[in-house]
Amino acid sequence: MALANVQITPQLVQAVRDAIDIVGIASEHTRLRPNGRRMQGLCPLHKEKTPSFSVDPVQGLFYCFGCGKGGDAIKLHMLVTGDDFPAAIESLAQRYGIPLPKRAERTPGGRRERDVSGALEAAAKFFGEQLRKWPLPQRYLAERQIAPELTQRFGLGFAPDGWRNLVQALHPRLPMADLVAAGLAGVSESRGGEPYDRFRNRLMFPIHSPSGRLVGFGGRTLGDDPAKYVNTAETEQFHKGTLLYGLHLAKREIRETGRAVLVEGYFDVVGTVAAGVEGTVAGMGTALTPEQARLLSRYASEVVVAYDGDSAGENAYRRALPLLLAEGLAVRRARFPEGHDPDSLRLAAGPEAVQSAIAGAEDAIFLEMERLIPKDAGNAPRLTASAASAVRELVGAVADPVARHNYLRRAAERLRIPEAIFFAQLAERRPPERQGGARMEASPAVVASDSSGIVRGVEEQVLELLLKGQPPPLSELPPPEVFFDLQCRNIFQVFCTLYGRSGGPPPDGRAVLSELGSDGDLVDRMAQILVEAPVGSKEVELQELLGELAHRYQERRLRELASEISEAQRKGGDDALLTRLYDEKRRLSLSLHRRTRPGAGKGAG
Numbered sequence: 371m372a373l374a375n376v377q378i379t380p381q382l383v384q385a386v387r388d389a390i391d392i393v394g395i396a397s398e399h400t401r402l403r404p405n406g407r408r409m410q411g412l413c414p415l416h417k418e419k420t421p422s423f424s425v426d427p428v429q430g431l432f433y434c435f436g437c438g439k440g441g442d443a444i445k446l447h448m449l450v451t452g453d454d455f456p457a458a459i460e461s462l463a464q465r466y467g468i469p470l471p472k473r474a475e476r477t478p479g480g481r482r483e484r485d486v487s488g489a490l491e492a493a494a495k496f497f498g499e500q501l502r503k504w505p506l507p508q509r510y511l512a513e514r515q516i517a518p519e520l521t522q523r524f525g526l527g528f529a530p531d532g533w534r535n536l537v538q539a540l541h542p543r544l545p546m547a548d549l550v551a552a553g554l555a556g557v558s559e560s561r562g563g564e565p566y567d568r569f570r571n572r573l574m575f576p577i578h579s580p581s582g583r584l585v586g587f588g589g590r591t592l593g594d595d596p597a598k599y600v601n602t603a604e605t606e607q608f609h610k611g612t613l614l615y616g617l618h619l620a621k622r623e624i625r626e627t628g629r630a631v632l633v634e635g636y637f638d639v640v641g642t643v644a645a646g647v648e649g650t651v652a653g654m655g656t657a658l659t660p661e662q663a664r665l666l667s668r669y670a671s672e673v674v675v676a677y678d679g680d681s682a683g684e685n686a687y688r689r690a691l692p693l694l695l696a697e698g699l700a701v702r703r704a705r706f707p708e709g710h711d712p713d714s715l716r717l718a719a720g721p722e723a724v725q726s727a728i729a730g731a732e733d734a735i736f737l738e739m740e741r742l743i744p745k746d747a748g749n750a751p752r753l754t755a756s757a758a759s760a761v762r763e764l765v766g767a768v769a770d771p772v773a774r775h776n777y778l779r780r781a782a783e784r785l786r787i788p789e790a791i792f793f794a795q796l797a798e799r800r801p802p803e804r805q806g807g808a809r810m811e812a813s814p815a816v817v818a819s820d821s822s823g824i825v826r827g828v829e830e831q832v833l834e835l836l837l838k839g840q841p842p843p844l845s846e847l848p849p850p851e852v853f854f855d856l857q858c859r860n861i862f863q864v865f866c867t868l869y870g871r872s873g874g875p876p877p878d879g880r881a882v883l884s885e886l887g888s889d890g891d892l893v894d895r896m897a898q899i900l901v902e903a904p905v906g907s908k909e910v911e912l913q914e915l916l917g918e919l920a921h922r923y924q925e926r927r928l929r930e931l932a933s934e935i936s937e938a939q940r941k942g943g944d945d946a947l948l949t950r951l952y953d954e955k956r957r958l959s960l961s962l963h964r965r966t967r968p969g970a971g972k973g974a975g
């Protein structure tokens with residue numbers, strides 16, 4: 371979502387990394403106090419009363435022991451502002467005075483780049499002026515009891531009736547092609563190729579990116595146009611499916627409370643805020659997309675869906691629910707009387723009615739269970755079976771395993787079927803892992819039970835020492851399989867890849883972090899390992915720990931070999947296979963008794 375005419379080059383990214391200062395960025399959002407070599411404060415990413423947010427100025431990293439988020443200064447900026455990576459680079463570069471390479475300079479043939487942002491800003495100003503000039507929109511807002519402060523806060527405007535108001539007001543100053551590129555003007559054959567205003571006789575809602583950049587408009591008709599809402603045409607900056615209306619204004623509240631209120635229309639956002647409910651956003655007039663659900667999950671842990679109380683609202687809710695659940699969001703549903711939306715309810719019954727509908731919103735999954743499970747479950751076997759599969763489908767979308775488990779227990783109880791049956795069927799169709807963490811998937815052979823606290827401790831210490839100290843030559847490092855923890859193994863693999871690629875000094879934490887990108891669970895884990903490590907933990911010998919990992923791996927492999935051998939014998943003896951297994955077992959036992967250097971583990975893999 372970076373400005374279209376800025377080129378994000380590796381040089382620019384590096385210049386930003388070199389210039390930014392994590393303490394400066396963190397201090398804009400929380401008060402930091404020195405604590406040993408680190409700085410500590412209340413986490414700006416989740417709500418807390420005692421500080422668990424730690425910043426390491428030397429390494430340029432942060433980690434929160436409360437919410438588990440961590441990374442470098444760019445990632446912190448992204449999490450706090452909602453900028454994506456290109457937008458973060460761009461805004462940090464601007465802040466630190468780093469010149470931005472313009473894409474236009476590289477355009478072959480010297481074609482001029484369109485200034486879409488300039489056209490949008492000029493249009494917003496024009497629409498605002500028209501709102502103050504014309505009685506029609508003012509009367510409309512007065513009838514809807516929207517206070518002038520809210521008109522201002524949402525930057526509402528008015529596009530007067532007529533085909534060339536905006537075009538004529540802006541054209542001498544701005545090239546027509548800019549207005550067309552910004553989705554503000556259309557060109558039609560039937561009008562002789564003359565550009566015309568896309569928005570006519572409409573109340574105008576400026577639409578912003580999560581970071582607050584104006585990217586387009588939505589317009590609500592104030593006449594009898596059958597198209598109640600019209601949006602900017604899809605442009606390079608305006609992708610309906612990836613935006614949420616009102617998010618840039620609501621994100622601070624959402625982050626502080628953990629709760630977002632999701633409504634259907636732009637006016638519902640304004641009306642809900644007018645009813646005294648903050649943290650409200652809307653989709654873009656189309657069904658909620660997975661990208662929008664993901665965007666919301668970057669700020670909220672819980673979403674109250676406050677869609678219209680009619681069948682269209684019901685359908686929209688039903689489609690949105692699995693998307694929200696899949697992003698790990700807890701979902702509650704606010705109920706409105708038939709035919710009401712949050713805004714009409716405010717006008718009919720007062721702000722308190724909206725507030726209490728939202729405060730009293732019920733858990734979406736419990737509500738769905740009520741709906742899906744017949745009252746006399748148990749007496750109607752076929753109905754019960756189909757209800758069970760519908761509930762499984764629904765609960766399967768819940769990302770959090772603990773929550774999922776609790777819902778299933780409740781469902782099994784209500785369905786009057788043994789939990790075991792229910793759970794077993796669900797295990798066959800688990801939801802896919804969330805995208806962020808799945809980027810560096812390693813072999814599935816790693817079993818979860820190996821992630822016990824003690825094991826993880828050794829692996830993390832090894833990584834910390836490798837990244838901060840002087841690791842042995844690459845050839846003496848063990849194979850990745852000695853790491854049982856999947857994330858540790860992935861980090862180790864990236865370390866080895868960089869080590870091999872550089873041919874020079876071993877990569878440090880920063881190098882590995884930037885290789886991992888600026889998002890995802892691995893970055894959080896890296897930051898944890900690097901920031902959490904107690905100062906002075908270097909007393910432990912890296913070689914000793916590596917030896918421990920290799921030893922542990924050999925022991926496990928020996929146990930596996932024992933069962934593979936008995937399995938092969940039971941099946942009636944494939945001689946070649948048995949020979950190979952015995953051979954490996956003998957070699958392993960030997961090396962295990964010698965407690966050899968860790969590098970020797972390689973032969974066992």
Ligand SMILES: [Zn+2]
Binds near residue numbers: 434
């Ligand atoms: Zn936190």
